Amino acid sequence: MKKHIVVIAGDGIGQEVTAVGKQVLDAVAQKYGHEFTYDTALIGHAAIEATGNPLPEETITKSKASDAILFGAVGHPKYDNDPSAKVRPEQGLLGIRKALGLYANLRPIKLFDELLGASSIRPEILKGADILFFRELTGDVYFGEKGRSDDRDTAYDTMIYSRYEVERIARKAFEAAMTRRRRLCSVDKANVLESSRLWREVVQAMAPEYPDVVVEHQFIDAAAMLLIKDPRRFDVVLTGNLFGDILTDEASQIAGSMGMLASASIGDTTGLYEPIHGSAHDITGKGVANPLASILSAALMLDISFGMKAEAEEVVSAVDAALKAGYRTRDIADADTPDDMILGTEAMGSQILTQLASVAENQVV
């Protein structure tokens, strides 16, 4: 298969980790006989420095012309001290999501056995959890009308959803469930909210098209409990923008190791794949950043944008194997990790490439 990928490394450790993510994509292409071509584009602080614009027009053009985007991070500490800055790195990310119509945020929460110790949750409750969140990204109370009364004493926001907005993300969630364990949990607050009742109506109406998918509906408060009580009960979780914001952050904390978490923002065309960790300027340029979230973002790209399920699974298995072999980056090492097993960004990348190669040999045997 031929695919064209734009690498938008952005700021801070984004540069270092996407370089490794790209190496992994290359290794997969070579092994499976795919042809991946690449371009690069600017965003965030890097783009502001070069062009004055956090999202240059050229970046949008290149992105639209690509099959997928491997994204790094945006952000720079100089803006933290200047909250009034009109031009900010983060505008680049919000802008590209809008330009590409990325209405669904996907967040896989996949627990690697070797890292169970990093979570606050007991390992026996967590082990084997594997959840894929679909959070709606362009609607809800974030974008509804908001305002104040003239006397400034009353403030309001509008939670709002239209049928087509729910339909398009619900369809993606059902399709994903079909390639996984065929369970879909839709989260809303339909006992109270009209927008949730519409949400539930749409999901219920779509369910008969996917008779193999077991659908359940949970209220957001119950879902926030169940995620802690029994994370393994979830497969695909589908929810709105606000409830998704809360649940995916809660779930990241349950997973424990932020440096391991990938995400995707997808719409009807080009998808964008990125680690959930930020630009981490405190460790930028030191060669110690954990590249595994970028590697797992690449795996997500293979799976979601290219439909290369086997290739994606092989990348995830390679990460698992490197962890099982005892290799760690600094952020996921613990007191028991021997010094010589704590690797830098490039060395961890090499381990994953080695694992990918050795899986191939095993398959040949």
Next chain:
Amino acid sequence: MKKHIVVIAGDGIGQEVTAVGKQVLDAVAQKYGHEFTYDTALIGHAAIEATGNPLPEETITKSKASDAILFGAVGHPKYDNDPSAKVRPEQGLLGIRKALGLYANLRPIKLFDELLGASSIRPEILKGADILFFRELTGDVYFGEKGRSDDRDTAYDTMIYSRYEVERIARKAFEAAMTRRRRLCSVDKANVLESSRLWREVVQAMAPEYPDVVVEHQFIDAAAMLLIKDPRRFDVVLTGNLFGDILTDEASQIAGSMGMLASASIGDTTGLYEPIHGSAHDITGKGVANPLASILSAALMLDISFGMKAEAEEVVSAVDAALKAGYRTRDIADADTPDDMILGTEAMGSQILTQLASVAENQVV
């Protein structure tokens, strides 16, 4: 001190557990020289059976004339099979909250060392956690305007808060923080929501009146993470109706033992104190219900409505001592609990009364 208490036992195990809660109040009154008088009133299914009304006028009158309400539970399985029933037990609880202007829901999450094993969270993260949630109860998206477009394809709800609504609950939260560890965390989504910006404005404006209270603001998504990552960092948590609904349920799950959790609904006059467990008809009348949540609700009444801090702490200590002595009700027993340490409702009540008496002896010595 003279206090008049209405016991509204309601349905199911509400009867059994409030009987024990009342015994504990009596023991406290006797020991500290207070004079507590009691009345009873009907609510829920019990009230429907007797009068046809889940909230008889007499119940409201008696409640308004009291200093506090010890509440049991409402609910009956016969209504679960008939979702269209016009008259329902739950209307009693919603109605009395409204009649008494109960705008703040208080939920203490206090972890007893002996029960740490019941949580999904690792004991070393949880041990010592002691949080008091203040959830606003009469505003927000639950009560704002909601509706559908004529074509039924767009649905909306309105999140809305007025300054006075935030002020009155914020004041109660600050006052409570002053009697505790003097930390207040206000949870909102002020980076996105106008109603949250008003919320934060009010809390910030009030903070200078309480210079001893360390105030922090967290976004709801960050709070949902921090509650798992480091529950001990929280003392008083103040938040709106929707975010409070989610966070208090998440926190109950962190605590693990639902049968141990008390709550209060308060306004500017009479407060209502109740376990968070429901009517539990499956075990009603068997004498096995856990009375500790009702006992802890009584302790909360002593603390919040009567300002009897020492008395309240003594009740909590008595519960702690009974647990440390190894006594359990069935719901909080585990595989290691010897059969003869698993007590019924009344026997567990007697243990608490015994502990209260023995604390007295220790104090005399």
